[in-house]
Every structure is written in structure tokens, then in C-alpha cells.
Amino acid sequence: MKKTRIFILTLIAIIICTLLYTTSKMGETSPEEKIIVATSIMPQKEFIEAVGGDKVKVIVMVPPGANPHTYEPQPSQLRELSKARIYFQIGSGIEFEKTWMERLKEQNPNIKIINCSKGIKLMKEDPHIWTSPRNAIIIVENIYKALIEEDPNHKEYYTENKDKYVTRLKKLDEQFNQTLTGKQNKKILVYHPAWTYLCRDYKLEQITIEREGKEPSPQTLAKIIQEAKKDNIRIIIVSPQSNKQSAQAIADEIGAKIVTIDPLAENYIENMEKMLQTLKSI
Numbered sequence: 001m002k003k004t005r006i007f008i009l010t011l012i013a014i015i016i017c018t019l020l021y022t023t024s025k026m027g028e029t030s031p032e033e034k035i036i037v038a039t040s041i042m043p044q045k046e047f048i049e050a051v052g053g054d055k056v057k058v059i060v061m062v063p064p065g066a067n068p069h070t071y072e073p074q075p076s077q078l079r080e081l082s083k084a085r086i087y088f089q090i091g092s093g094i095e096f097e098k099t100w101m102e103r104l105k106e107q108n109p110n111i112k113i114i115n116c117s118k119g120i121k122l123m124k125e126d127p128h129i130w131t132s133p134r135n136a137i138i139i140v141e142n143i144y145k146a147l148i149e150e151d152p153n154h155k156e157y158y159t160e161n162k163d164k165y166v167t168r169l170k171k172l173d174e175q176f177n178q179t180l181t182g183k184q185n186k187k188i189l190v191y192h193p194a195w196t197y198l199c200r201d202y203k204l205e206q207i208t209i210e211r212e213g214k215e216p217s218p219q220t221l222a223k224i225i226q227e228a229k230k231d232n233i234r235i236i237i238v239s240p241q242s243n244k245q246s247a248q249a250i251a252d253e254i255g256a257k258i259v260t261i262d263p264l265a266e267n268y269i270e271n272m273e274k275m276l277q278t279l280k281s282i
Contacts, residue, residue, distance in 0.1 A: 035151060038081050038104075039088040040096050041068060042266035043130045044116070044139075048088060050165035051144050051158055055151065059084060061104070062096055064266065067241050069095040069213070073104075082108045086146055091117035092127040114146040126196035131263050133173040133272060134201050137166055168269055175276055176202050185282055187231050189224070189256070191238040191247050194263040198275070209236075209246050216246055228254045235282060237261055237275075 037048060038059040045058045052058075059080050062068045073081075081087075081104060089097055105111065116139045120129050129135045144162040148155045180186075180202045188195070193208040209216055209224060216224065228250060236247050236258050244258065251258050259278050265271040 035086070035147070036080075036084045037086040037088060038084040038111075040090055040094060041130075042264055043268045043271075044088055044090065045266050046268045047116075047130075047136065047140050047165075048143055051140060051162045052147055053157065053161050055154055055157065056147070061100070062264075064264075065240070068264070071096055073100065078104075078107050081111075084108060084111055086112045086114055086150060088114050088116050088143060088146070090127065090129065091115035092120070092122055092129045093124070094127040112146070112150070114142060116142045118142055123196055123200070126193055128194040128263050129197055130268070131195050131272075132197040132201045133169050133176060135197055136268065137169045137173070140166055140169065172269060172272055172276070176279075179276060179280055180204065183282070185231060185233075187233060188279070188282060189228055189233045189236045189250070191236065191242040191244070192263075194239065195237070195275075204279075207233075209250065210242070215243065221246065221249065225250055225253045228256070233282070235259055235278060237278065239263055 034057040035052070035055060036057045036059065037052070038061060039045065039048060040060070041062050042060055042064055045060050048056060048058050059077065061073050061077060061081070062071045087104065087108075089101065091097070101113075105113065117129055119138045119142070120135050122129070130139060140162060144158055147158050151158075176198075186203060187205045187207055188199070189207045189209070191209045193206060193210065195204075195206055198204065199206045207224065207227060209221075211220065233254065234256050236251050236256050238244055238247050238258055238260055240260055240262050241264075247258055250256065261275050261278065262271065
């Protein structure tokens with residue numbers, strides 16, 4: 001009888017210790033386990049992976065080539081989203097998030113929502129906050145803070161990754177400054193108004209072909225052509241999602257070259273270096 005009681009007490013003690021250990025480990029990430037996170041657009045994927053490295057798996061809700069103004073997530077994406085622990089929201093008013101954010105939260109009520117625009121002075125007319133390297137630094141810092149809070153065991157790993165990537169972004173910022181300081185012509189002609197933050201930070205002026213999501217009227221087109229000729233504009237920047245007919249009409253009239261740069265490209269630094277090279281010739 002005494003042996004039985006000792007056995008039962010020992011068994012209870014083992015169960016309690018196991019439960020306490022399991023509870024203490026909840027929320028921590030094992031070396032093999034990846035934190036599943038989600039975000040809206042491809043540039044964020046580079047930011048998250050730059051910090052999170054092999055500790056994260058990123059679900060992107062708006063895939064390459066899709067338009068965040070009109071895209072509707074597939075059922076398979078929503079199933080994946082239900083496993084995510086964090087959603088890195090752009091938070092600047094992109095159409096996809098305005099339309100879908102509440103429904104995405106319903107899909108996964110326990111998901112943490114991180115507003116990556118925190119600390120950025122927003123402009124209502126343009127949600128493309130990431131198109132300025134200075135804003136990208138702030139976004140990356142917001143991602144970093146969320147990851148070390150979610151997974152403090154790997155803080156040193158995330159800190160090292162973040163510092164390396166931010167160093168590259170600061171170098172990019174310096175290159176934009178050096179390239180654009182002292183340039184007489186500060187005007188750029190773009191199809192879609194996706195570069196407002198870049199222009200704000202580096203004192204450029206953005207002339208847009210598309211206005212409020214609409215193609216230009218013949219009168220507006222004529223005015224743009226007149227202004228482009230006056231300012232000797234020789235480059236028109238378009239995105240792959242753009243209707244290039246209006247841009248081509250202007251290019252033919254003013255003898256300009258059309259350059260395609262995607263503000264939604266995943267390879268952020270490489271893409272912004274292409275933008276930098278383009279701006280050297282304005």
C-alpha cells in the first residue's frame with residue numbers, strides 16, 4: 001500500500017513538472033520551428049526575411065504581378081493565414097488592407113497585427129511608404145521589435161540581421177542624397193503616383209500621368225506633354241501593372257524613354273538601386 005502511494009505521488013510530481021515545463025516553453029520557438037508570419041505585399045517579404053532569416057516563414061497575401069487595389073486572396077492563402085502568429089500590416093492605407101484586414105483578422109482571431117507604418121509621417125494621397133529608403137529603415141525596425149518580442153530567445157540573431165540590413169539601407173539613402181543633391185531638374189514623370197515618399201525625402205517633384213486611378217483626359221495629356229517639354233523630361237517611369245498607352249503617347253511626343261520599375265518588387269534594394277540609376281539621368 002505504501003509503495004503504491006509513493007508511486008502515485010511520484011507520477012503526479014512528474015506530470016506537474018512536465019506541465020510546468022511545457023507552459024514555460026509556450027510562445028518560444030525551437031531551433032527547428034519557424035515562426036509563420038503574413039504580410040500584404042512583396043517588398044515586405046524582403047524586409048521580414050532580412051531580419052528573421054531562417055527563423056521565419058513568410059506568407060504574402062498579394063502575390064507577384066497582382067494588383068493590391070483589386071486582389072482577392074485565394075482560399076488556400078486564407079488557410080495558410082490561419083497558422084500565422086503575426087501579420088505585418090503596411091498600415092498606410094493600401095487598398096488591399098482597407099478592404100480585407102478585418103476579414104483576415106476574423107480568419108485568425110489570435111494573430112498579432114503589427115502596424116509597420118508606426119513612426120512614419122503619412123500622406124493620404126499615397127500609401128507606398130516603402131518606396132523611400134528612409135521609411136524602409138523605420139519599417140524594418142518595427143518588424144525587428146515584433147520578432148524579438150515574439151521570440152526573445154533569438155534576439156541576438158535578429159539584432160545582427162537587422163543591423164546588417166539597415167546598414168545597406170543607410171548606404172542606399174546616402175547614395176540617393178549624393179546623386180540628387182545639386183541636380184537642377186527635380187521633376188520626374190511617372191505613370192502611377194507611387195513615388196511620393198521618395199520625392200518628399202529627396203526633394204523631387206512627381207508629375208503623374210494617372211490621376212486618382214483614372215486615365216488622363218486629352219486635355220490633361222496635352223498639359224502633361226507641354227510641361228514635360230518645358231522641363232526637358234527625357235524619362236517616363238512606369239510600373240508593370242500600368243496601362244502604357246498614355247505613357248507611350250507622351251514619350252512619342254517628347255522623345256522620352258520609358259523605364260519600367262515595379263514599386264511592388266520583392267527584391268527591394270536591387271529595385272531601388274535601379275531607381276537610383278534612372279534618377280541619375282533626369
